[in-house]
Amino acid sequence: AQSVTQLGSHVSVSEGALVLLRCNYSSSVPPYLFWYVQYPNQGLQLLLKYTTGATLVKGINGFEAEFKKSETSFHLTKPSAHMSDAAEYFCAVSDRTGGFKTIFGAGTRLFVKA
């Protein structure tokens, strides 16, 4: 079975500061890993994904994440927060051998202070 744990339901940073959202996963098979962003009353937008290959993945809006198998982590970072980054962020894991069923973490609300 797969699972995702996001550490911290709320994260608050100042504009221009580093953003770090933590995600740990559990999977019995090599996983696909994703980060999604959700704005209020909207669907999900894919920020980035890891499937195979390079473990440092760059996404949209300046975000990146690093797959660390030894730590079973896939933390999301952005060097400098912008006010428009304030949203809900979800980490997710998918089992490519199990029909690509995707399990989501509980989500982390990012607040950006001016």
Added chain:
Amino acid sequence: GAVVSQHPSWVICKSGTSVKIECRSLDFQATTMFWYRQFPKQSLMLMATSNEGSKATYEQGVEKDKFLINHASLTLSTLTVTSAHPEDSSFYICSAMDRTMGEQYFGPGTRLTVT
């Protein structure tokens, strides 16, 4: 990128009635679609996996007779909430699987309010 649409985007219905939500992949064929439910300020919970031409696979705890899923074509899956009750009020999101890309594309969601 690939586009998935949902219709309606927002619906209000009376308790006891049924509501159908459509999920369409607009520019690719999706043999597999997923239906999720999201309560306010919570994560997405997978309800069921919809496979074209076969019965849906429901997650544990999801009532298959209440949440009817039909995947009649490679671009359309429908979720019907039967005999809706206020506790069924939620945000329902579908996704469509593009196996050639190994990626899911999410619809914009449908807000259901049962009065």
